[in-house]
Amino acid sequence: MSTIVFIDTRGEKLPKAAQEAVTYASKLAGGPVTAVTFGTGSNLETLGAQGASKVIVARNVTAVDGQQLTKLVTDVAAKEGATTIVCVQDGTGKTVAPRIAAKLKAGHVAGAIAMPEGNTFKRNVFSGKAQAFLEVTSPVKVVSLMPNSIPIAKGEGTATVEEYSGDLGAARITVKEVRKAGVGIPLPEAEIVVSAGRGMKGPEHWGPIEELAQLLGGATACSRPVADMHWRPHHEHVGQTGVAIRPNCYIAIGISGAIQHLAGVNQSKVIAVINKDPEAPFFKAADYGIVGDAFEILPKLIEAAKKLNAER
Amino acid sequence: MKILVLLSQVPDTTARIAFTNDNTQFDASGVTFIVNPYDEWFALVRALELKEAAGAGSVTTITVGGVETEPTIRKGLAIGADEAVRVDVQPTEALQVAEQVAAYAKDKGFDLILAGKETIDYNGGQVGAMVAELLDLPYIALASKLDLSRNDAGGTTATVERDVPGGVEVMEVNLPFALSAAKGMAEQRIPNMRGIMAARTKPLTVIPAVATDNVATTKSFELPPPKGAVKMIPAEDAGKLIEMLHTEAKVI
Numbered sequence A: 001m002s003t004i005v006f007i008d009t010r011g012e013k014l015p016k017a018a019q020e021a022v023t024y025a026s027k028l029a030g031g032p033v034t035a036v037t038f039g040t041g042s043n044l045e046t047l048g049a050q051g052a053s054k055v056i057v058a059r060n061v062t063a064v065d066g067q068q069l070t071k072l073v074t075d076v077a078a079k080e081g082a083t084t085i086v087c088v089q090d091g092t093g094k095t096v097a098p099r100i101a102a103k104l105k106a107g108h109v110a111g112a113i114a115m116p117e118g119n120t121f122k123r124n125v126f127s128g129k130a131q132a133f134l135e136v137t138s139p140v141k142v143v144s145l146m147p148n149s150i151p152i153a154k155g156e157g158t159a160t161v162e163e164y165s166g167d168l169g170a171a172r173i174t175v176k177e178v179r180k181a182g183v184g185i186p187l188p189e190a191e192i193v194v195s196a197g198r199g200m201k202g203p204e205h206w207g208p209i210e211e212l213a214q215l216l217g218g219a220t221a222c223s224r225p226v227a228d229m230h231w232r233p234h235h236e237h238v239g240q241t242g243v244a245i246r247p248n249c250y251i252a253i254g255i256s257g258a259i260q261h262l263a264g265v266n267q268s269k270v271i272a273v274i275n276k277d278p279e280a281p282f283f284k285a286a287d288y289g290i291v292g293d294a295f296e297i298l299p300k301l302i303e304a305a306k307k308l309n310a311e312r
Numbered sequence B: 001m002k003i004l005v006l007l008s009q010v011p012d013t014t015a016r017i018a019f020t021n022d023n024t025q026f027d028a029s030g031v032t033f034i035v036n037p038y039d040e041w042f043a044l045v046r047a048l049e050l051k052e053a054a055g056a057g058s059v060t061t062i063t064v065g066g067v068e069t070e071p072t073i074r075k076g077l078a079i080g081a082d083e084a085v086r087v088d089v090q091p092t093e094a095l096q097v098a099e100q101v102a103a104y105a106k107d108k109g110f111d112l113i114l115a116g117k118e119t120i121d122y123n124g125g126q127v128g129a130m131v132a133e134l135l136d137l138p139y140i141a142l143a144s145k146l147d148l149s150r151n152d153a154g155g156t157t158a159t160v161e162r163d164v165p166g167g168v169e170v171m172e173v174n175l176p177f178a179l180s181a182a183k184g185m186a187e188q189r190i191p192n193m194r195g196i197m198a199a200r201t202k203p204l205t206v207i208p209a210v211a212t213d214n215v216a217t218t219k220s221f222e223l224p225p226p227k228g229a230v231k232m233i234p235a236e237d238a239g240k241l242i243e244m245l246h247t248e249a250k251v252i
């Protein structure tokens, strides 16, 4: 019975989701685990703080090539005799984890949101409108953890970092280019999200939305029509067809709260809604609400956020 | 260009979510079923566009499910797929579905296999990747753009984009390969009368399932606890929202 964890650490900083996954794996194992990763990321030894005793890194794999990465993970799993393989339910995890499961004929928990009871894992279904309990009965389990589901452990340890020396074959997928779309916090990782909809009337009115997000240390998001009309970039679009997020705080401004929008944000811990229509469906899903004109309310929120920042 | 599109049937996006039999079964009473939006709007439509651009080839859809999925399968044909296959078994779990699709596809020589980003009921985002593994094909998850061009070796190379946190990743891969389609891939097509008429006579082949091992089972469901009442703040005191989020909710 051993547990390993596969994470994507390619960025300049260790992603939050990777630290969560190591924490989760180590809690599942009841002790230190081996982490498997790829690319040229640094600070891998600090994953010891989340419970990794060893990090095995395939430096020459740079693209998310599911075949190379599946070979990497199943190879380490075989060496370690792993019966549980933890991954992250993000773009990289969705490419690799189901492949690992198919290869090992293992049950896959796509998006676990809590620690299991025995072999039964809780996950979101129906876009967060319900949860399901999935029992895995295969000898090997693959568990992909939903980002923002558990707090990151902050221990003392330092992991040893080992370079993977096996042969993973040639990459069949090559990354040609990564087009950066602005700086700031990536939406799925943001703990605070300020989001706006068609109620903002046009892209020229996004200044205060960005300012508020920046003051609160959060990211900006938008509803689907806003992205469709090119008022905002597509990767900011949240909801059923966009990104699903679960920040601590979601502030929705001029968004009606259609069911398909809620599907992507209903896992937020606290939801605040600002809408001039008291009948807007979003108020039913909200913890805090203000009925009023966004153009009058935003300056007040910005002023209050500046005051708060000055005090802390 | 031979393309296989994975089509699943799901409850409508606005369906009321409830469970019966001691919370072990989805309550389908009064629920309208549709083609999973990612499969229909993005995977299927892009497949049709690529076939049209090539001026040759075929688009086949495959659905793992009972006879009750046939109306949604016909919708795929009405939008423009050439033929449809239904594997006659109730889907219970992702690997089981993937094994059915892989068993059908393995010796058919598809150039492209397109799945949707995820089913909007089970939200796994996993079947496409599993099919790719079982067929030993490259796979790109969450693709938002797919273009094809001839390569020097006489084959076809795909350029695929996908949204990643903070930007867009542009990748290249040679055919054959599989992907899951997200928004951006294509624009929804509404079937016209001619398409609907033609769909009636297009082939819908039902094939038996292959045997698979059960690796996971959904035991039960739970609805989230109802939200407490919303706290309203008067517009004049809007600044108080920030204060309350800080001191009361402790989230900023």
Ligand SMILES: Cc1cc2nc3c(=O)[nH]c(=O)nc-3n(C[C@H](O)[C@H](O)[C@H](O)COP(=O)(O)OP(=O)(O)OC[C@H]3O[C@@H](n4cnc5c(N)ncnc54)[C@H](O)[C@@H]3O)c2cc1C
Binding pocket: A196, A197, A198, A199, A200, A222, A223, A224, A225, A226, A237, A238, A239, A240, A241, A242, A253, A254, A255, A256, A257, A258, A259, A260, A261, A264, A274, A275, A276, A277, A280, A292, A293, A294, A295, B013, B037
């Ligand atoms: C299958 C499917 C999938 C979908 N997926 C998504 C998705 O992923 N994400 C998504 O967002 N949508 C999605 N939609 C669309 C969704 O149904 C709604 O149409 C969309 O969310 C509405 O966007 P909105 O709230 O910005 O605009 P509107 O519905 O036009 O709402 C604008 C709101 O702003 C308010 N308002 C106007 N002026 C002001 C002002 N001055 N001050 C304050 N408030 C003001 C109005 O009262 C209104 O409530 C999907 C639809 C379908 C059918």
Ligand SMILES: Nc1ncnc2c1ncn2[C@@H]1O[C@H](COP(=O)(O)O)[C@@H](O)[C@H]1O
Binding pocket: B006, B007, B008, B009, B036, B038, B039, B062, B063, B064, B065, B091, B094, B097, B114, B115, B116, B117, B118, B119, B122, B123, B124, B125, B126, B127, B128
């Ligand atoms: N029963 C099914 N029959 C055919 N295709 C399916 C089925 N279930 C899922 N798929 C395909 O796999 C994709 C991902 O599904 P999932 O892993 O369930 O989120 C869907 O968008 C479909 O393209």
